[in-house]
Amino acid sequence: MPNVHAAPTLRRRRLGEALRNYRSAAGLSLDQAVERMEGSWDGPKLSRIENAKARISPKEVSVLLGEYGVTDPEIVAALEELARTAGRTGWWTAYGGAVPQHLQDTISAQDDAESIRQYHPTAIPGLLQIGAYAREITAATAFNLPPEEHAAIVEVRIARQAILTRPRNPVKYWAVIHESLLMQRFASHPSLMREQLRHLLDMADLPNVTIQVMPLTAGAHPGASGNLTITQFPKSWPALISVENRHDMRYQEDDAEETKLYGEYFDRIVASALPADQSRETIRKHMEGIGHEHHP
Known part of the structure; x- marks a missing residue:
């Protein structure tokens, strides 16, 4: 699947922001950072990654951080894990609208x-x-939604x-x-x-x-x-x-x-x-x- 179709999830936004901040701290422009990647990337790809519109693998995160001078193993591991889970579907998506x-x-x-x-x-x-309180509050605040959706809202809140x-x-x-x-x-x-x-x-x-x-x-x-x-x-x-x-x-x-x-x-x-x-x-x-x- 092309990178351009990556969904801008919160995890992916946080990853992109972190990478952009570390690049900025290293004093590198997008083009300069791409040059460090030895021609395997181009500027638009890195821009899409930083704007949460493209995927990046944990290995690529590690290489990129190395070029930015980020060597703290705790930070590297955290960003690699975020790259690994950036597109993960949470249990809450089963509840749809x-x-x-x-x-x-x-x-x-x-x-x-x-x-x-x-x-x-x-x-x-x-x-x-508690469930009973959540049901009362939901009925009062989500009055514009069909009653059948109220149960799902309460289930999500309790979960x-x-x-x-x-x-x-x-x-x-x-x-x-x-x-x-x-x-x-x-x-x-x-x-x-x-x-x-x-x-x-x-x-x-x-x-x-x-x-x-x-x-x-x-x-x-x-x-x-x-x-x-x-x-x-x-x-x-x-x-x-x-x-x-x-x-x-x-x-x-x-x-x-x-x-x-x-x-x-x-x-x-x-x-x-x-x-x-x-x-x-x-x-x-x-x-x-x-x-x-x-x-x-």
């Missing part, structure tokens, strides 16, 4: 992640939702959570959720929030999971701008930032300054939230209060 491209990118990134930090003021984060409990290298997850979400109620399912809050406490017991609560009394903080997710990868990969508000979702890749800025945003959000132990007690208090709200 229920997983739009931007969500496929998110799932793919989180599957590769080393750590994820999230602030969610509008709903319990998908990685922490994504495996990254937190997988036997090897579970993702380190740090979530800050707003206290108002602990007070949600669903008339059709009175016990739903008790089950959801119990699940939050169970997840907080995992050594790789930290959950904090933003109290109702918190003052102004950067989280007021909307949902924020910072996805970080093993060595050599730039972080992926996603900011979501009522109007759209914006992704930011390969920008050290933006990564630093949003890291500071999250630190300020964390500083405004309750510590983890107090957060657990707050979740427990709300959980135990469910069912007694209408009794004297």
